[in-house]
Amino acid sequence: MTVWMAVECPHYHSTDVIKHGKSGEGKQRYLCQNEDCPRRSFIRDYTYNIILYR
Ligand SMILES: [Zn+2]
Numbered sequence: 001m002t003v004w005m006a007v008e009c010p011h012y013h014s015t016d017v018i019k020h021g022k023s024g025e026g027k028q029r030y031l032c033q034n035e036d037c038p039r040r041s042f043i044r045d046y047t048y049n050i051i052l053y054r
Contacts, residue, residue, distance in 0.1 A: 011038055014034050016033040030042055
């Protein structure tokens, strides 16, 4: 069984994101792959839409 997290970019509403290390607070940082995104780097948080796929 494969389980992975699909994180949606809060700025561009795209799930085309990659992991980009950790922030200073230890949160997972992500990088949006969309070149048109105004702010491509973001941190995963509960205020953002996170979808769990199985
Ligand atoms: Zn984005």
